[in-house]
Amino acid sequence: GAVVSQHPSRVICKSGTSVKIECRSLDFQATTMFWYRQFPKQSLMLMATSNEGSKATYEQGVEKDKFLINHASLTLSTLTVTSAHPEDSSFYICSASDFGQGTEAFFGQGTRLTVV
């Protein structure tokens, strides 16, 4: 299957700082990528749809000014958590679809963010 790489896998930051998470599709071009968040023992919740060359589409209840998404190229989307607070601590996962191979989404390894 296609490969999606996410970096970093773990990050600890201080309250008030910003953290950038990268998501790359390694062997295909992804015009659309998706960002999810998983709380402990809960499902994956879609945060936003990242569109190459245009603004991201955010799900209801997700603060677009806090979670900045940039999709500058067909292989890279970034999620920046701005002015992080302890309640932003979570597991963030990106995904991308290679429509040439089917409709299953391929996921990155995830990023464990801890805000102290």
Added chain:
Amino acid sequence: DQQVKQNSPSLSVQEGRISILNCDYTNSMFDYFLWYKKYPAEGPTFLISISSIKDKNEDGRFTVFLNKSAKHLSLHIVPSQPGDSAVYFCAATGGTSYGKLTFGQGTILTVHP
């Protein structure tokens, strides 16, 4: 509004026996369904999928069944192995937003040796 539901938080099975994981959905626009396996602190790994034009799809030890009238799907793992122990998520998508998945809550599968 939970559009995809996995009502069993956990399932325990003996090695070699069948594991059956269930999933229900409410959105009639969903026409493509997927099962993912996930370990803690890792991203989900795709297992198997099924289109709404089919009622069964098989891949090795994994079979997914879809009952559209009941809006229900299930994942069968036969024979179950200890390495299958993980959290299993069903997901659904539909319309033109392929790749945008709605996930169930997950079921923790434990396969005992």
